[in-house]
Amino acid sequence: xxxxxxxxxxxxxxxxxxxxxxxxxxxxxxxxxxxxxxxxxxxxxxxxxxxxxxxxxxxxxxxxxxxxxxxxxxxxxxxxxxxxxxxxxxxxxxxxxxxxxxxxxxxxxxxxxxxxxxxxxxxxxxxxxxxxxxxxxxxxxxxxxxxxxxxxxxxxxxxxxxxxxxxxxxxxxxxxxxxxxxxxxxxxxxxxxxxxxxxxxxxxxxxxxxxxxxxxxxxxxxxxxxxxxxxxxxxxxxxxxxxxxxxxxxxxxxxxxxxxxxxxxxxxxxxxxxxxxxxxxxxxxxxxxxxxxxxxxxxxxxxxxxxxxxxxxxxxxxxxxxxxxxxxxxxxxxxxxxxxxxxxxxxxxxxxxxxxxxxxxxxxxxxxxxxxxxxxxxxxxxxxxxxxxxxxxxxxxxxxxxxxxxxxxxxxxxxxxxxxxxxxxxxxxxxxxxxxxxxxxxxxxxxxxxxxxxxxxxxxxxxxxxxxxxxxxxxxxxxxxxxxxxxxxxxxxxxxxxxxxxxxxxxxxxxxxxxxxxxxxxxxxxxxxxxxxxxxxxxxxxxxxxxxxx
Numbered sequence: 001x002x003x004x005x006x007x008x009x010x011x012x013x014x015x016x017x018x019x020x021x022x023x024x025x026x027x028x029x030x031x032x033x034x035x036x037x038x039x040x041x042x043x044x045x046x047x048x049x050x051x052x053x054x055x056x057x058x059x060x061x062x063x064x065x066x067x068x069x070x071x072x073x074x075x076x077x078x079x080x081x082x083x084x085x086x087x088x089x090x091x092x093x094x095x096x097x098x099x100x101x102x103x104x105x106x107x108x109x110x111x112x113x114x115x116x117x118x119x120x121x122x123x124x125x126x127x128x129x130x131x132x133x134x135x136x137x138x139x140x141x142x143x144x145x146x147x148x149x150x151x152x153x154x155x156x157x158x159x160x161x162x163x164x165x166x167x168x169x170x171x172x173x174x175x176x177x178x179x180x181x182x183x184x185x186x187x188x189x190x191x192x193x194x195x196x197x198x199x200x201x202x203x204x205x206x207x208x209x210x211x212x213x214x215x216x217x218x219x220x221x222x223x224x225x226x227x228x229x230x231x232x233x234x235x236x237x238x239x240x241x242x243x244x245x246x247x248x249x250x251x252x253x254x255x256x257x258x259x260x261x262x263x264x265x266x267x268x269x270x271x272x273x274x275x276x277x278x279x280x281x282x283x284x285x286x287x288x289x290x291x292x293x294x295x296x297x298x299x300x301x302x303x304x305x306x307x308x309x310x311x312x313x314x315x316x317x318x319x320x321x322x323x324x325x326x327x328x329x330x331x332x333x334x335x336x337x338x339x340x341x342x343x344x345x346x347x348x349x350x351x352x353x354x355x356x357x358x359x360x361x362x363x364x365x366x367x368x369x370x371x372x373x374x375x376x377x378x379x380x381x382x383x384x385x386x387x388x389x390x391x392x393x394x395x396x397x398x399x400x401x402x403x404x405x406x407x408x409x410x411x412x413x414x415x416x417x418x419x420x421x422x423x424x425x426x427x428x429x430x431x432x433x434x435x436x437x438x439x440x441x442x443x444x445x446x447x448x449x450x451x452x453x454x455x456x457x458x459x460x461x462x463x464x465x466x467x468x469x470x471x472x473x474x475x476x477x478x479x480x481x482x483x484x485x486x487x488x489x490x491x492x493x494x495x496x497x498x499x500x501x502x503x504x505x506x507x508x509x510x511x512x513x514x515x516x517x518x519x520x521x522x523x524x525x526x527x528x529x530x531x532x533x534x535x536x537x538x539x540x541x542x543x544x545x546x547x548x549x550x
Contacts, residue, residue, distance in 0.1 A: 005328075008350050010340075012360045012380030015332040015353040019116035022379070023351065028120045029188065029327035030348075032318055032339045034130040034310060035110060036066075072105040075112045083115060090145040094138065106135060111142050113332065118146050120330070121183045126153075126322040129179045130310070136177045147181040154180040158314065159291045178318075188327075193320040195283035196292055204284075211278040223266060223273035226254075241265055241272050293317070301536050306336035306362060315342035323348055337363035344371050346541050357381070357398050361405035370538040388514045392452035392480055400450045403478050404431040406517040409448040428466040435473065437501050437526045446525060447475040455479050457486040464494050464509060473497040476510045476523050483511045502526050 005027070011018045066072070076095065080088045091111055098104045117127060127147070131139055144152060156178040165172055182189075198207065200220070211220040228236055228246040237246045240254055247254060254272075257263045262275050293313045296303045302312055315338050319329060325347040331339035334352035340363060343350040354360055360381065367374050381402060382388040392399040404411055409431035431448035438444060447470060449463055459477065467475040474497050477483075483491075494509035506524050 005351060008340075008344070008374070008376035009352070010334075010360060010363060010376055010378045011351070011353040012355070012357060012378070013353070014355055016113055016116065018353050018380075019113065019120060019332065023116075023120045023330070025119055026122045027328065028330045028351070029122055029125050030319060030323040030329045031117050031121060031125065031127040032130070032315065032329065032331050033117070033128070033333050034308065034331075034335065034339075035113075035333045036106075066102050066105040066109065068100040068102070068105045072100075072108050076108045079108065079111055079115075083111075086145050087111065087115065090141065094141070098138075103135065103138070107138050107142065110139060111146075114142060114146050117330075117332065118183070123184045124186050124188050126180065126182045126187050126189075128156075128318050128322070129181075130176060131179070132176050133173065136179070140179055143179055143181055147183070151181050151183065152179075153182055154178075154288050156180060157289045158293065159289075160295045188322055188324060190321055190324070192282065193317070194286040196286055197283040198278060198281065200279065207278070207284075213275075215275070220278040221275045222278075223264075224276045226263070226272055226274050242269065243271050245271070290314075290317075304336050304362060304366065304535060306359075309336050310338050312338055312342055312345075315339045316346060319343055319346050319348060334363060335359055337366050341366060341370055341535070341538070344374055344540070345538050350376075357402040357405060358411065361401070364405070365408070366535045369535045371540070372537070382518075384518065385515050388480060388518070396452050399452050399480075400430055403450045403452075403480075403514065403517075404448060406514075407431075407433065407448065407476065407478065407512070407523055409433045409446075409476075428462060429470075433476075433523070433525065435526050437473065437499050439500060444473050445470070446523070447472045449475070449477050451477065451479045451481075453481070455481055455487065456484060457490045460487050460490040460509065460511075464490070467494065467509060474506060474508055474510065474523070474525060476512060478512050478514065478517070480514050482513055482515075487511060499526050 005023065011022065076091065079091050083091075091108065094107055095104050098107075114129075121127060127143075129139060129143065140152075140155070158176045158178060159174060160176050161174045203211070210222045213221050213223065215221060226245075226248050228248045231246050233246050236248070236250065238244065238251050240247065240251065241258075249257070254263060257274070258272070263272050264275060265272055293311055296309055296311055300311075303309065319339075319342050323329060326349065328349045328351065329339060329343040330351045330353075331337075332353045334340055334354050336359065337352060340350045340352045344367065352363060354363070360378065364378065367376065382391050388399070388402075391402060401411055410433075411431050412429050428449060429447050430450045433446040433448060434443040435446055436443055447463075447466060449459075449466075451459060455477075463475050463477055466472075475494075477491075488511065491507070491509040491511050494507070496505035497508050498505055506526065510523055512521060512523060
């Protein structure tokens with residue numbers, strides 16, 4: 001059995017293997033997953049410089065197009081042989097019904113992972129699966145089989161956008177679906193958190209009809225009945241303000257409320273009533289259609305540019321409802337880390353998994369910016385030169401993205417046809433680092449190039465040409481192999497960039513090896529530089545911290 005994870009942990013790699021090898025049985029309190037939706041789309045990350053201007057640089061974060069092939073066939077075989085009889089029959093029936101196509105490949109992939117997620121979930125745990133109508137009906141059949149129909153709790157509809165376009169043959173699609181399952185009847189449920197605060201400036205007619213009284217301060221209230229529904233309560237039977245009744249409260253409590261102005265007689269000789277103030281109520285009970293949490297628009301402070309980023313408020317609501325401070329939240333498709341950020345803010349422990357170094361980099365930057373004192377492990381990234389060489393051998397684009405993340409450089413270019421990267425429109429540029437070294441505030445782009453193979457002085461001459469062509473202040477070559485003496489000499493000959501703000505010189509062409517970066521060296525650049533859009537710093541919930549301290 002895998003060892004229990006004690007600290008917040010971010011994993012790079014295939015979540016199926018990580019779940020099997022690293023996460024023990026019944027060790028997780030809440031699972032939120034927002035997997036690719038199988039909508040046959042490629043999702044690009046759009047970067048913006050620190051001035052807020054959009055960049056032409058794009059990178060495909062992931063493809064959500066699946067294909068039936070050897071991997072899907074192997075996972076299907078594993079499910080039919082090793083999974084329970086019910087799961088084996090279910091996945092076989094889906095294959096018979098749908099055929100061996102993209103949808104079936106997607107469902108096989110999801111089934112294998114949901115089996116593992118059910119295993120790691122505690123008896124007191126819940127799972128929220130975020131999807132869209134493309135495959136939600138199939139996914140619910142899979143969840144019913146794995147979790148049991150009796151453990152289905154809700155199909156939540158989240159309005160992710162307003163209906164803006166007029167469709168010619170159907171209604172616009174503007175919602176996502178969250179399937180909610182609990183492991184058992186003992187699952188955590190914090191019902192007191194599931195209320196929407198009243199908007200006092202825009203009350204619905206039903207609430208207006210109840211709360212129509214105003215006190216001298218303008219506060220809305222309604223009159224509530226104080227008579228006990230149980231007539232057989234001798235200890236609560238007494239006379240108050242001329243009326244002998246069986247009351248809800250003791251006489252002492254009634255007298256104290258009366259003296260505080262909370263118990264009144266609406267008219268002479270009327271039965272006393274309780275003043276229930278609207279602004280003291282928890283709010284309207286939340287249903288399973290959520291329209292009060294807007295999507296992340298282009299101007300939102302929390303927007304990071306990740307294509308499927310979900311609002312922090314959405315994840316906070318889920319985490320507050322189905323977990324307690326100190327418990328473990330798992331997101332096996334963590335993308336840009338919204339579930340992780342919400343868990344940290346609400347004083348939960350967390351585990352995140354993603355299969356791209358781009359996502360891992362975004363999450364590391366996000367957590368660093370939002371919670372500067374946050375401590376977590378990163379497992380799966382190369383920690384030494386040998387592991388870096390293996391990554392380059394396995395996937396040179398993942399190596400490139402990881403190498404760029406070591407210097408906080410944003411990747412340039414994206415391939416909408418695959419999960420691979422590609423050169424941007426300016427050949428010879430793998431990434432850029434924005435620096436702010438212009439008295440007028442204009443950002444300048446430092447060029448970054450990554451080499452995972454053999455290098456020589458011709459690479460420096462080529463990069464020098466790109467540097468001159470782009471009129472960039474500095475160019476950086478990140479290389480897996482050590483540079484030759486000729487390369488170092490060629491780089492020195494490029495001269496220096498004179499900083500108008502910092503009044504010092506920086507080498508125009510710099511060489512950094514992967515070994516240098518792993519040992520903590522960084523490019524020699526003006527201090528005011530940045531890459532990804534910074535997440536606003538967040539304040540951790542004091543209320544949940546107090547619960548944790550008790």
